[in-house]
Amino acid sequence: MNTPRHPALYEVNARVLLRRLGREAGRRLTLDDIPDSRLAELAGCGFSRVYLMGAWETGEAGLRVSRSNEQWLAGYRCLLPDLDEEDICGSPFAISGYLLHPELGEPEALPRFRDRLHRHGILLLLDFVPNHTAPDHPWVRNHPDYYVHGTEEELARRPQEFTRVNLPDGPAVFAHGRDPYSGGWPDTLQLDYGNPALQEAMIAELQRIAGQCDGLRCDMAMLVLPVVFRRTWGREMEPFWPRAIEGVHREHPGFLFMAEVYWDLEWTLQQQGFDYTYDKRLYDRLRNGAARPVREHFWADPEYQRRSVRFLENHDENRAAAVFPPDRHRAAAVLAFLCPGLRFFHRGQLSGRHKKIPVHLCREPREPADRAIEEFYRGLLTCLRLPVFRDGEWRLLDCNPAWEGNPSHDGYVAFAWEHRGERSLVAVNYAPDRGQCYVPFPWADLAGKAVRLRDLMGPAQYNREGGSLLSPGLFLDIPGWGCHVFEVTGE
Known part of the structure; x- marks a missing residue:
């Protein structure tokens, strides 16, 4: 596929x-x-x-x-x-x-x-959802040790974070799922990743789910990182994601893992095996x-x-x-x-x-x-x-002042894309006011060629001499919040 x-x-x-x-x-x-x-x-x-x-x-x-x-x-x-x-x-x-x-x-x-x-x-x-389950998940009755428990004192002091659950052996206090910065989510119970048996059970769940789809969006994936789990619950745990992802990939090569993640932990989760991070x-x-x-x-x-x-x-x-x-x-x-x-x-x-x-x-x-x-x-x-945007190589471009004393170039962001001879340039004036700048093209072979620019998102079309696009670059004069998506062809 x-x-x-x-x-x-x-x-x-x-x-x-x-x-x-x-x-x-x-x-x-x-x-x-x-x-x-x-x-x-x-x-x-x-x-x-x-x-x-x-x-x-x-x-x-x-x-x-x-x-x-x-x-x-x-x-x-x-x-x-x-x-x-x-x-x-x-x-x-x-x-x-x-x-x-x-x-x-x-x-x-x-x-x-x-x-x-x-x-x-x-x-x-x-x-x-790695962090928690519903209160009536079968594990609550069959494996209560898979969950974070609290005391009656904690329940009395922080009722938004704990709840009492009736088990076959009598009532017990469970923690609601939460993150380190908020109160509990009252329709959930918190899983205990400090328990190796829980980690094995979750890996088994992942492997079973992987047979039913092609990838997973992992909810609040950073909550089961050891550093975050320790900060939230004061408990130690072994790393979960590298072992879990590797186990799934052994049986389902190419299975996709996408992490919902915040708090600048995106790179950490990419390093632990996630294909994509929010x-x-x-x-x-x-x-x-x-x-x-x-x-x-x-x-x-x-x-x-x-x-x-x-x-x-x-x-x-x-x-x-x-x-x-x-x-x-x-x-x-x-x-x-x-x-x-x-x-x-x-x-x-x-x-x-x-x-x-x-x-x-x-x-x-x-x-x-x-x-x-x-x-x-x-x-x-x-x-x-278009293949150039689906499979191409991307690079960030410089946006230089149009003339001395004109700071409006600072409102621009520009990209170049290239794929098998196809080229595109994306330029956006991400500012409320009209601005000007020069964007030098990265393709040296345009020198001496007649270059045609056709806007894929609007009616604009321009013909330029290739050398001028290399230095000083393409001159842009775009209204506030305006943009061009140019197809670039040279002859």
């Missing part, structure tokens, strides 16, 4: 999608009912991976928490004023078992869906709207760049159309998705939706599509289907 060097991934919330399609059809639908035409459409847009979020079983215990937490309920009602209890399906990250959720179909529906994706050249990614730092810098930190972000090691997951939204972040004004949205998308790495798109992003859907819900509000955003993303996805 085709595996681009810089692939594009599409995230879809399985339960929300099937609920919407079911309303349109007037009946309950499963994965088997997702039409092949939709899968063909994703493949036609250039997506080689689908992340199906929320496919696994979640139990009644987590559902009860989702339907009774007053703070969460207030948020649901703000989004859905006509909220019904059936709209609340529980968090897909409070997993009670790595089996297909009954709402998505019978167990055999998952391999059938995967096979259909494969026929369209698309790989399937699912969730893996690049939240780039997202934050784009959101802040200053070009220099964005440009400096691309100084990182090229291999680190290639293994970074670039996004403007996902199920954890607010919608891109709500965060970025339209002109900055387009500029940020060009920078995020025409740099190297895995390009991560979220269902609804391409139509400019504004309302973030809590993961506890399975119904989305109705929103009109933003036609201008849709047209922009159609153009961007057309670019991403």
